[in-house]
Amino acid sequence: MTNSMTAFANSEMDFENLTINCELRSVNHRYCDINLKIPERFRFAEPNIRHGISDKLKRGKIECSLSFKKHSFAQQKLTIDMDAVTALLSTTQEIEQLINKPQAFSALEVLAFPGIQIEKESDKAALLQTLLRLVESATDNLLLARQREGAQLSQLISSRCVKLQKLVNQAQRRMPQVLEHLRAKFKHHIAELVAEPNNDRVEQEMVLLTQKLDVDEELDRLDTHIMEVLRILEQNEPIGRRLDFLMQEMNREANTLGSKSADKEMTAISIELKVLIEQMREQVQNIE
Structure with a gap:
């Protein structure tokens, strides 16, 4: 819960x-x-x-x-310290002799004076x-x-997990087209190098291509993290810290996906992922 x-x-x-x-x-x-x-x-x-x-x-x-x-x-019976009342009145009379126009005061004002009422000692x-x-x-x-509020937070996070999963699936479906585009681009570069061979440049292109292609791992980890968030939400114990850690991990994967993207659609997917993860992170901050 x-x-x-x-x-x-x-x-x-x-x-x-x-x-x-x-x-x-x-x-x-x-x-x-x-x-x-x-x-x-x-x-x-x-x-x-x-x-x-x-x-x-x-x-x-x-x-x-x-x-x-x-x-x-x-609703209560008052106990009065009559000795304190007598002392208070006696002292008041002495003070009034020094005042030109002494002010009269009521019995209620006497009762309000500290020490007049004796309070029963509580058990x-x-x-x-x-x-x-x-x-x-x-x-x-x-x-x-x-x-009650936690149930609402859980529902909000779960709904965003569904949206995250759709974006990950969309990226996975898009990957073959991205790969094909990169292959075509690489073939074009090779054609340019045929007339003027440059082994260093070929090596650089190969490294770049490998980096651009390697996003399957990020998508797989996002898949795993989403499933783990949904699993943790069902636990009957404090879960806030674990969810906060998962938000950090998911944000890291989304950032890496964006930095490796060689395609506008993949870049847009990465941005949407980060927006949803940030929304979830803000909600997670309130979870015990």
Whole structure:
């Protein structure tokens, strides 16, 4: 199954008086590069979260963001540090004596002051399990998104492989005509040399002809590479690196075919091959 490295997913869970959200974004990368953005209160779970993600995602630059919001006052019971409130009001009164026009403030403003509300200490073990389930859920959603896009990439690459195969077949059918043209051209040169023999020139012509004729190997290798790409697309594992290597090899064969071409049609075929291979290479960069 072909997986893309580009996707987005999120998931949300409740824990005590919190709603925790996890967002995952991934883009293409040579390796598995995980960047975590998490609140300080969740920092203790970082190694476990990182391991949980890397266990399922093998390649890609992955950004995992955790955030939380507290439930409304109606859904929770507040615990107030009354000693802190008393100290705050006492200090405020002392400061107000130094101010000409002291400003009044409400009880809600007092509640918002740091240290006034006492937060219940969460069970870290239970919180850890919640965080891991949340990240696992988001990771599974990301995998599904990567699989959907990967299926589209696989279809695009397969369709281009079909076009490549048609071009290779076209080149193979064209080769006899190219050979015949080269033979006629060579015979003409030999006729010119009969009246004025030049062994060095004959040798040069022979070498040139041999180089021009030798494209069967390139066409055969292109055939093999196309079949290998189609085979790899069916594998149920990360395939991006192997496909990237094959794109390089196919491009090399297409370049060689173009440089050896002694025929306009063969040159046009070589250009079309390189265009298709480049399109495939761009798609392959996003495959895990």
